[in-house]
Amino acid sequence: MAANALLKTQSPTFASPNSALDNIVLEYSISYFLIDLLHYLIFFPTDILFILHHLATLYVFLTCRYIIHHGAFAFFMLLILAEVTSLCQNIWTLAGFRRADLPAAAKLYEFLSPPFYALYTLVRGILGPLLVYKMVVFYLSGVAENLIPRWAWVSWMFVIITAILVSIVWVFDHWVDWFKGRNYKAAKKVV
Template identity: 60%
Template sequence: MEALALPIFFSSFVTIYLIAYFVVFRNWSPKFRPEAASCSISLSHGTPAVLLATHSILADSTRGFASPNTKAENVVLDFSISYFLTDLLHYTVFYPQDLLFIGHHLATLFVFVTCRYVASHGACAILALLILAEVTSACQNAWTLAGSRRHDVVSAAKLYGLLSPPFYTLYSIVRGFVGPYLVYEMFVFYASGAAKGLIPTWVWVSWIVVVVAAISVSILWISNLWVELYRERMGKSEKKIK
């Protein structure tokens, strides 16, 4: 079953994407349908990944930053690899110019693939990062879908405005504080040599570099959103005063 996990998950995400694109969002403008379909597979991955990863980590009695991957942890890694492969295809087809997201997906896949198929250790650390990355997924996708229709659907605009502050706050806490702390702990552990002979140096160093880069981009992204929200709210306040 473990060997079949990757093709089964990949086929499932592709199917979900196609159903979303051709059925669920068939009446949406071609401009927004690809993004909506992408949100659909992201929703199908995000929260389930958090639950599966949490369960697999808690079930691992030997869990640690360099512990051997368990079967359950490998299944979660295959689950996430399948999602990112599907979404990478989405960006390659519809947004080939979006090099930032394509690069993000390739880097993420590199981390998951090396953990799953090269090192066979360290899934506890990688899945902990996955939990932090996906814990905001449901809120982010709802926010994204509402944002894509906020200019032509009143209810979407209201939902977008309602979700923005709590989503930005949660995202800022996770990506700006909890994530960096976990990466710091990982770096201290690996740099101490505790994973020597278990995880190749080039593997854990590349993990740290990729994750630090991803967190840095995330912090820049959410900072820009906070600035936009502030300007928007200030603009509305000035209009009311006038």
């Protein structure tokens, strides 16, 4: 949906006005994040990182849709980048939940970990920051000043940069654990 909206945007910039299609995509995304947030609050209330991520994302989408009415183009680009990793992450997460009691899940988890971490690192550790850098440069140039108030784009950039930094730390920690596990298995075989 976001890709379709991007393709139909007339003269796209990070401050383009939201079209009717943009608003539909924002509303759908808001609904998704609300339902997913409810799911986490009910079933995983201690997963503070994901709960905060959903609250921050909702803030950005809600202000873009209902207060500012501009800027969806930038968020759809970020949304597409984030969703590139979702299928692999969902399978990896489900396999991780069941790996202790299902050998097939453990094998799938081990098999998916390196390619998932590599994809996540590329998309959320390299491409995402490059896009955000372009957004910051655009907003700092003052081009959007009459369309998107400074408080809005500054708060959006704070939320997005924080999310990217957390993503980088998250994947770095998983890489470290993966390498430790491989070293442990290699040392165990030697003994």
